[in-house]
Structures are given as C-alpha cells and as structure tokens.
Amino acid sequence: MTYDNFKESGVLTTMLRSAIAAFGFLSLAVPVMAAGPGGAASGTIAGEEIELSVWTEQSDFTSSSFSIYFRAPALRERGLGNLSLGAEWIGDLDSDFFSAEIDIPILDTDPYRIYRADLDDELSLTITSASHQGGVLAIAGQVQGVLTSMDRIALRNPDPDDTLNVSLTFEAVLSELQ
Incomplete structure (x- = not known):
C-alpha cells in the first residue's frame, strides 16, 4: 500500500487520533510537577x-x-x-x-x-x-x-x-x- 492509499483509507487519521487520545489520557495520569526553585x-x-x-x-x-x-x-x-x-x-x-x-x-x-x-x-x-x-x-x-x-x-x-x-x-x- 502506498502512502497515498494509506492516507485515503483513513488509517493514518485513525492512528493519529488514537495517538492524541492516548497522550491525553496519559497526561491526566501523570501528576503535575511543581516548578523548580x-x-x-x-x-x-x-x-x-x-x-x-x-x-x-x-x-x-x-x-x-x-x-x-x-x-x-x-x-x-x-x-x-x-x-x-x-x-x-x-x-x-x-x-x-x-x-x-x-x-x-x-x-x-x-x-x-x-x-x-x-x-x-x-x-x-x-x-x-x-x-x-x-x-x-x-x-x-x-x-x-x-x-x-x-x-x-x-x-x-x-x-x-x-x-x-x-x-x-x-x-x-x-x-x-x-
């Protein structure tokens, strides 16, 4: 499958959305670090x-x-x-x-x-x-x-x-x- 076919199939968009969602959930689970002194x-x-x-x-x-x-x-x-x-x-x-x-x-x-x-x-x-x-x-x-x-x-x-x-x-x- 070429890049254009991959892009048109929506797989790239779905993977990108999944990655963004995973990052969002991960960022909620990581405690906020205080600023340095x-x-x-x-x-x-x-x-x-x-x-x-x-x-x-x-x-x-x-x-x-x-x-x-x-x-x-x-x-x-x-x-x-x-x-x-x-x-x-x-x-x-x-x-x-x-x-x-x-x-x-x-x-x-x-x-x-x-x-x-x-x-x-x-x-x-x-x-x-x-x-x-x-x-x-x-x-x-x-x-x-x-x-x-x-x-x-x-x-x-x-x-x-x-x-x-x-x-x-x-x-x-x-x-x-x-």
Whole structure:
C-alpha cells in the first residue's frame, strides 16, 4: 500500500487520533510537577523601583517557617547586600505569623550594620497564596514596612532616623530545608 492509499483509507487519521487520545489520557495520569526553585520580587525600596530574584541556594522552608533571600545588582549599586525575608507560624501558613522579619545588610560598614524591621516594628507581611507538595513550597505575597538602620550585633540603633521604606510583591518556589 502506498502512502497515498494509506492516507485515503483513513488509517493514518485513525492512528493519529488514537495517538492524541492516548497522550491525553496519559497526561491526566501523570501528576503535575511543581516548578523548580526560584522566583522574583518587585516593588520599591527607598521609593525607587526594583526587581529582585530569589537566591535559590540560600532560600528554604520547614513545616513552620520560610526564609527567602533576594538579590539584584541594583542593591549592590546602592551599597546594600541581599534582602532576606523570614517568617514563622504555628498551624497553617495563612499570614498569622508569630514572627517575621526583613533585613538588608549595609555594605562596607564597621561595625556591621543592617536595615531591619519585624512585626513589632509594624512590618506587614501578607501571604496571597501558598501550596506545599513533594518538598516544594510555592508562595506568593506582599511585604512592606519601614526598616531602620542598626548594628547587626545586639541590634543597637544609634540613628533612628536612618530608615528605608520597602514595599514588595513576591513569588517564590522554595525547596525544603534538608
């Protein structure tokens, strides 16, 4: 049978339809794989627009906490290090945190200084979505607050007027802490 006869007999069309149907059923049976670790944040720091990426090698989560490190060349250009965001909760991850903090190291300072805020400093952290599957946490949210410059050791604050406003929306996919 030649290709034209094969095509005209409808066998080719039937085989193609069967293959498409089989693939469709197979795709329903295979669980959806979560995206790999990564993510981003965008918003403002000190009133300037910024785009940050998740530093996957340093970011992780446990059953009651997460820690996300964000980095961008724009932070270094401003004399700042990587921004870290962390939170702890009891029960479900639903924005009811018993602790949360954000900090950004100030590079080339002695003693070592950071901009920092936590829930006691009116830091606002809202989780807009979160799902956990197979050792991966997909999380999205918003964080905003006024970070105050302080010594990293003992968190002393000799200059309470040295502040940094932060307002970010973020999405991250994190691997479980091993």
